[in-house]
Amino acid sequence: MGSIIIALVFSIYVNFCTSASPxxxxxxxxxxxxxxxxxxxxxxxxxxxxxxxxxxxxxxxxxxxxxxxxxxxxxxxxxxxxxxxxxxxxxxxxxxxxxxxxxxxxxxxxxxxxxxxxxxxxxxxxxxxxxxxxxxxxxxxxxxxxxxxxxxxxxxxxxxxxxxxxxxxxxxxxxxxxxxxxxxxxxxxxxxxxxxxxxxxxxxxxxxxxxxxxxxxxxxxxxxxxxxxxxxxxxxxxxxxxxxxxxxxxxxxxxxxxxxxxxxxxxxxxxxxxxxxxxxxxxxxxxxxxxxxxxxxxxxxxxxxxxxxxxxxxxxxxxxxxxxxxxxxxxxxxxxxxxxxxxxxxxxxxxxxxxxGSASGRTEILYNIDPMAVLSKGGKKWNGQSFDVKISAAIRSGDMKLITGDKGTDGWIAPPDASLTSVSGPAYSGQVVWLYNITADPTEENDLAETEIDTVIALLDRLAVYEADAVAVNYPTSESGANPNTNGNGGVWGPWA
Missing domain, CATH: 3.40.720.10 (Alkaline Phosphatase, subunit A)
Structure with a gap:
């Protein structure tokens, strides 16, 4: 009797496995x-x-x-x-x-x-x-x-x-x-x-x-x-x-x-x-x-x-x-x-x-912190903040996006095949922090950095937290040994080390 039950269970298991969708x-x-x-x-x-x-x-x-x-x-x-x-x-x-x-x-x-x-x-x-x-x-x-x-x-x-x-x-x-x-x-x-x-x-x-x-x-x-x-x-x-x-x-x-x-x-x-x-x-x-x-x-x-x-x-x-x-x-x-x-x-x-269609579990995106891209001068000082705003970085939390370090002069460039007019970005004035409400202003025309100070500070604090966890940049200098015409690879790009 026991062997029959075992065989029946095994048969059900096999049928389930073979009929299950891949x-x-x-x-x-x-x-x-x-x-x-x-x-x-x-x-x-x-x-x-x-x-x-x-x-x-x-x-x-x-x-x-x-x-x-x-x-x-x-x-x-x-x-x-x-x-x-x-x-x-x-x-x-x-x-x-x-x-x-x-x-x-x-x-x-x-x-x-x-x-x-x-x-x-x-x-x-x-x-x-x-x-x-x-x-x-x-x-x-x-x-x-x-x-x-x-x-x-x-x-x-x-x-x-x-x-x-x-x-x-x-x-x-x-x-x-x-x-x-x-x-x-x-x-x-x-x-x-x-x-x-x-x-x-x-x-x-x-x-x-x-x-x-x-x-x-x-x-x-x-x-x-x-x-x-x-x-x-x-x-x-x-x-x-x-x-x-x-x-x-x-x-x-x-x-x-x-x-x-x-x-x-x-x-x-x-x-x-x-x-x-x-x-x-x-x-x-x-x-x-x-x-x-x-x-x-x-x-x-x-x-x-x-x-x-x-x-x-x-x-x-x-x-x-x-x-x-x-x-x-x-x-x-x-x-x-x-x-x-x-x-x-x-x-x-x-x-x-x-x-x-359920709600996203994400509320924040760190776009990057690049310690190799740092402005040498200029910019408003955010006293008391541990994150150096001259570093190129960007973060979004909820509706708000903060950009630091970059000169922020990018404009709105229209394709040449459309009846549209490109618009230049603002001239660089030494500013190194920009804040936008992306939901309300997806084209980033209204910089809120001067009026939403608390939000700027909060996002700078978040950048500081991420910065503390970051590993060192691995961006080594180029090596002549990579040259495919002199490294034995026969003119083909490939591993050389």
Missing amino acids: KPHVIFMLSDDQGYRDIGYHGSIFDTPVMDSLAAEGVKLENYYVQPLCTPTRSQLLTGRYQIRTGLQHGVLKQNQPSCLPTDEVTIAEKMRDAGYSTHMVGKWHLGFYENACMPTERGFDTFLGYLTGSEDYYSHDKSSGYDFRRNASVEWNYDGVYSTILYAEEAVDIISEHDPDEPMFLYIPFQAPHTPLSAPSNYTDPYTSTINDNDRLAYAGMVTCMDEAVGNIIEALKSNSDMYDNTVIIFSSDNGGDTAAGGYNWPLRGEKGSYFEGGIRAIGFVHSPLLDDGIKGTVNNELIHVSDWFPTIIEGIADWNTNGTKTLDGVNQWNTIKS
Whole structure:
């Protein structure tokens, strides 16, 4: 009798396990230097029908923030931790610096692998590669196709004096002359098409587009030659249009593989504001790439999935969300796994916020404290405050955002293809503290630093708390040993230490 009961229990257990729905697949697509303005639903003159449709049928994130530069955004996405924790507070990593995302940091790919996912990366790394331990396939990705540096030619895949394209850890020469956006889409389609839909997959696609150098096949720029007269903007429009088509091809691959699409969460994000000197625009937001004004850090973001609650599809989410939140959101929320073994996270699990519309658990964002960017003189003194306001820093708490150190002269720069007029920022007067109510004043036209003194002091105190916990900046001088033409790497960028 006992053996019959045991067999019955075992049978029920097996049936439950085999009939349970597999964990959702996750596709995370990251565009590079795509301005806030540069998508159809934000007013772009060029077409992004695929992304517009995905966003319209999903959830648009309209209070969503990233970092103002490439490396910091990627580091926080992959670790869920502010850059003051990883030593990446200053600038971006250069190809000849002996530095990378610290190898003792647990990445999202490692945790997703622990959760039973296959993990794939297609596109731009830009988190350092001076030693083998820094490489994507050593940081949790089962496969990698793409480049390691911050930018390169879209066709030749050359960076400065070296070639930069790899499959996993090996140099990949087969795609010389193939436009990268098309190439990355084809690789992603192949990965999806060959994947077993019953096995969970995490696919990270950090596109190269539309970062410089500005370049696009003519069939993507030709439709705009009569409406866009600025050459940079014309090339940029073609790059975004090509990327939009690439996103569509990836979605179609999901739908073609046994309805894999039905069990997939698709996340799209830009990595920082558009560079107005290179075709990208953030109007009506103030500032651009590299700035702590909204134009540098408020991102395009949306989530599309059949798994979203029906009442949420087609809505706008105005809850406060930061790029560091994707780490716990994907691992804990979507994959239903744990973040055990990681260092203390700054990210917040936002899955219920996105999926069901509940309130965000985040009330504050530290954008950065960069002790290597300090003004030498000028500025109002905030007596009694422990934080040095000449240091470049920014923080948001609730509705209020404080910026320190930066000269604060950024203006509102309109795209050349729109009937809009750019407005210059104020001349530098020695001021080093700015305060804005972002909810009431998202375009940052009304500086409240002189009238909301208590708020300024409170936010300076918060910066002081974060500063006390920050690690030293790891921004070493460049090494001649990185030169791929003299270090034995045969003219290819790669580990040299």
